[in-house]
Structures are given as C-alpha cells and as structure tokens.
Amino acid sequence: MNAIAGSNAVKIRARGVTKRFAVRRRADVIAVDGVDLDVEENELLAIVGPSGCGKSTFLYMVGGFLEVSEGEILVDGRRVTGPGTDRGIVFQHFALFPWLTVRENILYGLRERKVAEAEREATTAELIALIGLRGFEDVYPKQLSGGMKQRVAIARTLAIDPEILLMDEPFGALDAQTRTVMQDELLRIWNQRKKTVLFVTHDVHEAVRLADRVVVMTARPGRIKAIIDAREAHAPDAANVRESPEIARKVNEIWEHLRDEVALAQRQEAVSSSGRGG
Amino acid sequence: MARLGVEAFRYAPLVLLVIAWELAVRYGVISPNFLPEFSAVAGTLWALTLSLELPENLGISMYRQAAGFSLAVVIGVALGIGMARVRAVELAFRPLVTLWYPVPVVALFPVLVLILKLGDQLQITVILLGSILPVILSAYNAARGVDHYLAWSALSMGTSPERLLWKIVLPAALPGILSGIRVTLALSFVLLVASEQLGALGGIGAFTLSAGENGFYTGMFAGILTIGLVGFVADRLYLALIRRLLSWRDEE
Ligand SMILES: Nc1ncnc2c1ncn2[C@@H]1O[C@H](COP(=O)(O)OP(=O)(O)OP(=O)(O)O)[C@@H](O)[C@H]1O
Ligand SMILES: [Mg+2]
Numbered sequence A: 001m002n003a004i005a006g007s008n009a010v011k012i013r014a015r016g017v018t019k020r021f022a023v024r025r026r027a028d029v030i031a032v033d034g035v036d037l038d039v040e041e042n043e044l045l046a047i048v049g050p051s052g053c054g055k056s057t058f059l060y061m062v063g064g065f066l067e068v069s070e071g072e073i074l075v076d077g078r079r080v081t082g083p084g085t086d087r088g089i090v091f092q093h094f095a096l097f098p099w100l101t102v103r104e105n106i107l108y109g110l111r112e113r114k115v116a117e118a119e120r121e122a123t124t125a126e127l128i129a130l131i132g133l134r135g136f137e138d139v140y141p142k143q144l145s146g147g148m149k150q151r152v153a154i155a156r157t158l159a160i161d162p163e164i165l166l167m168d169e170p171f172g173a174l175d176a177q178t179r180t181v182m183q184d185e186l187l188r189i190w191n192q193r194k195k196t197v198l199f200v201t202h203d204v205h206e207a208v209r210l211a212d213r214v215v216v217m218t219a220r221p222g223r224i225k226a227i228i229d230a231r232e233a234h235a236p237d238a239a240n241v242r243e244s245p246e247i248a249r250k251v252n253e254i255w256e257h258l259r260d261e262v263a264l265a266q267r268q269e270a271v272s273s274s275g276r277g278g
Numbered sequence B: 001m002a003r004l005g006v007e008a009f010r011y012a013p014l015v016l017l018v019i020a021w022e023l024a025v026r027y028g029v030i031s032p033n034f035l036p037e038f039s040a041v042a043g044t045l046w047a048l049t050l051s052l053e054l055p056e057n058l059g060i061s062m063y064r065q066a067a068g069f070s071l072a073v074v075i076g077v078a079l080g081i082g083m084a085r086v087r088a089v090e091l092a093f094r095p096l097v098t099l100w101y102p103v104p105v106v107a108l109f110p111v112l113v114l115i116l117k118l119g120d121q122l123q124i125t126v127i128l129l130g131s132i133l134p135v136i137l138s139a140y141n142a143a144r145g146v147d148h149y150l151a152w153s154a155l156s157m158g159t160s161p162e163r164l165l166w167k168i169v170l171p172a173a174l175p176g177i178l179s180g181i182r183v184t185l186a187l188s189f190v191l192l193v194a195s196e197q198l199g200a201l202g203g204i205g206a207f208t209l210s211a212g213e214n215g216f217y218t219g220m221f222a223g224i225l226t227i228g229l230v231g232f233v234a235d236r237l238y239l240a241l242i243r244r245l246l247s248w249r250d251e252e
Helices: A055-063 A102-112 A117-130 A146-159 A176-193 A204-210 A245-273 B002-010 B012-026 B038-050 B053-085 B087-100 B105-116 B120-144 B148-156 B164-198 B204-213 B217-245
Strands: A010-021 A029-040 A044-048 A070-075 A087-090 A164-168 A196-200 A213-217 A224-229
Touching (some): A010 A055, A010 A196, A029 A055, A029 A070, A029 A224, A055 A070, A102 A117, A117 A146, A146 A176, A176 A204, A204 A213, A204 A245, A213 A245, A224 A245, B012 B038, B053 B087, B053 B204, B053 B217, B105 B164, B164 B204, B204 B217
Parallel strands (some): A044 A213
Antiparallel strands (some): A010 A029
C-alpha cells in the first residue's frame, strides 16, 4: 500500500495521526486511528469512507482546528499548530456568516487580508459569476437554497486563494447538473492555479473522476484501508472533462474495499443507537 | 395605506378600553372618586403639558432612565461576553451574578439612599442594578452558543483570535443579546417609576405620587398615562430597531 508518496514534493504529511474524543460517562471515541498519509504538492486527493469514520475529523486536524491526540501533521515540513490562510476549508455545513450578504461573505477573507479594494471587487465579481449567483449578490444566506449556500462557501474559500484546499463533501448539497459543472470548475481551477486539494466525498464516482488518488477509510476508528490510484483511469487528452470506461472499473474496485466497512459502520450505528456503543 | 389600516386595527382594543373607561365613569359604573373620566385626565394632561410641569418631570425621568439603561446594556454585554469567553472573568463574576439573581433591588432602596443620597445617581443606580441581569444572562448564553464553525471559518480566512470577538462572536450573538436588552428596557421603566416613588427629587414617578397624595387625581392619572405611553413607544421603537438590525436572521 503506497501511503507514503514517492518522487514529488510532499505538501501534507500525516504520521500516526490519532484523534480521541472524551465523552461523558463512556469510553473515549477514537475517531481517527494512526493515519499515515502523504499528500503530494498539487495533488487532488479524495477521501471516501462510511459515515462517522472520521473523515471530517481528519480534515479539521489538517486545518488546525482540532489538535491531534497522537502523531503529527506537517504542512510544507512545518508542524500544524492552528488554522492558517495557507489552508482554506469548505465545511460540510457551509458555515456561512448569516449576517453578511453573499458578496460580503466572499469579500470577508479579502478584507481581513487587506487586499486592495479594486482587486477585492474584481475577484468577488469573478467568483460570483463562476458560481452562477449573479443577481444574488446582496441576498443573505437565509434566502439561499442548500446548493447555493454550498457554492458561496466554495467561492468564499477560493477568494483567499489558499495553497491547500480542504473540502468536506463540497458538492454534496448540489443537484446532479450543478454538481458536474462545479466538479469541472474545480478541475479547471486546479489546473490553472495548481493547488493541493484534499476532499471528502460520499460519491465514489466523483472521487475517481476528480482525484489523482482515492483514500478508502475503514469504519470507526478510521484507518486507511486502501489507496487507489485513479490517474490511470483518466483519459490522458482530457484534462478537464474526465470520462472513460476505466472509471467504472475503478469505482468497482473502490466499492469492493468500501462495502464491508459501510456494513460495519451501519452495525456500529445500530449498536450505539440501542444505547450500548461508544 | 392598507398597512396603516392594519396598524389602526391592532390598536382597536385600546381605543375600546378608553371609550369603556369614559362611559363607565360618566354613567356611574365606576365612581369618579376612584377613576376620573378619561376626558378629564386628557384635559389635565394637556394643561400640565402647556405649563411644562409634565415635560420637565418627564425630562428628569428620561435622563435617569437613559443613563441607567445604557449603563446596564454596556456593562451587561461586556460582562456577559467576558464571562462566556474568558475563564477568569467567569470565575470572578459567576458567584456574584448567581447571588444577585434573587435580590429584589427595590428592597435595598433604604441602603442605597444612605449611601448615594437623593439625586439622579440614586435612580440611575437602582435601574442599573435592577435591570442588568437579563443583559448579562442573554449575552453570556448567546456568546456561548456561537457556532464554532463560524469561528473556524474566520480563523482560516485570516482573522486573528483577538479580532474574533468583534468579527464573529458579537454579530453571531447579537440576536440573543438584543432580546435580553428588550427585557432590560421594560424593567428599566418599572424601576424608574418605583424608585422615584420611594424617594426622588422630581421625576414623573415623584410627580404622580405627590399628585395622588394631594388629591389631584386627574394629575396622577395624567402622570401614569404619560409614563405608560413613553414605555410603550420605547418598546415599539426598540422592536423596529431589532427588526432592522436582524433582517438577516433566519426566523424559523
Ligand atoms: N466533538 C466530538 N465529540 C465526540 N465525538 C465526536 C466529536 N466529533 C466527532 N465525533 C465522533 O467521531 C466520529 C467521526 O466523526 P466525523 O464527523 O469525523 O465523521 P465523518 O467521517 O466525517 O462522517 P460523515 O460522513 O457522516 O460526515 C463519529 O463517530 C463522531 O460521532
Ligand atoms: Mg463529515
């Protein structure tokens, strides 16, 4: 299993990363257990795994929002000790600022970083066009659908142009058409600006279509079960639109790894909802 | 126009009450010794307004109310958020707040008179002490309940931990804080009048009390009507302000 990457520069390095949550009157929850992972510079890496296996938790630790219980995470060789603008994040539940309009949400990071006004406005206008929300600039998040909120969350993170993009099911709330459009946009941006992208998804097809490599995680406690190279499934001439018969084969391969874990996670859930798990 | 009609309709019960009051007294259902006719009270109200007696007392009262209320809001919000965010502040003030909770401030009035003497400072202190708790508690709870993902988002977009308070905690907690302040606003009027009737140099409460003691009943009711009206208008204005400030809020 090639969890440890070869030739390219390593952007994110996780070594023995473990996360335990203390829970009242129960044994600790081990959400992530001894994960070793190298994400190469400019790699698009997808993480798939059953619900509750620690995908979000792992992303939060890379983001510096949660401390690791054991092990360490290095970004550009430096230990992560907290959040930073080098790592942008799109949260699973968007976390838009409800008191700011769409435009102000996207402007937020640019203002905080004291970007000059002309540049700020240009970037924001460009991003609003990109996410197809022209005409909604001055609307508050409460007036947006889930899919629209998700697109604002993506734009807000892209605005600060971080070297690393952490995305937690970034297209989960989108309808099928918008989803494909946004996936292709992500590929386009990634090709243009060369970012390291770590994204979580429940959609195996999406993982294979977008990612260079796909990490399959086990049911809780989350460990790495397999890492599948998806590059060979991408049509070599089509950098942006990736479709090929190979993709279906890769999807099946990943499902073979996932099936048991999903079943296990469901059993865990049944046990803990009957009050004995933890 | 239609809006205006709806507004008018909403106050219809009040108008009916006033009419009932007028008729009940006029036709002897209620003795005029208990309650003067509304028209007589309104006439006195007008006369007292022209003689400036009412406006002057109201001015004194409003100064006390505004000062006590503003102090309660500023100190209460600072304390509530401070307790929610800084462990040391919570440890220092939580026992005080808990002990303060059941104390009826008006019962402390004689002590406060001894310490502060008669004067605006007395009423301002009573209002401050008696109305600050709802602001402290609502600010504390609202600041505690701020979604940590909002703070994480801000941090990852370059907001420093020190600026988090202004950029995220305060706006996110605003709905809770503002609803606590509304309670404080109502309390401040109650405390104003009560403390002015217990002992004050001037003010609408003192005026009402002395009018009653001197058998000047229409004047007494004119005073009561005035303070009721001012409190009502203050609450309406405050609600309008909340609606403006919180137009972004998702209400369900
Ligand atoms: N703050 C916390 N305290 C206690 N347990 C937690 C906490 N956060 C997460 N967990 C537990 O850790 C496990 C992993 O959670 P996490 O959110 O990372 O899963 P996930 O893989 O992102 O799931 P999903 O696909 O449903 O989003 C879950 O069992 C969850 O209940
Ligand atoms: Mg998750």
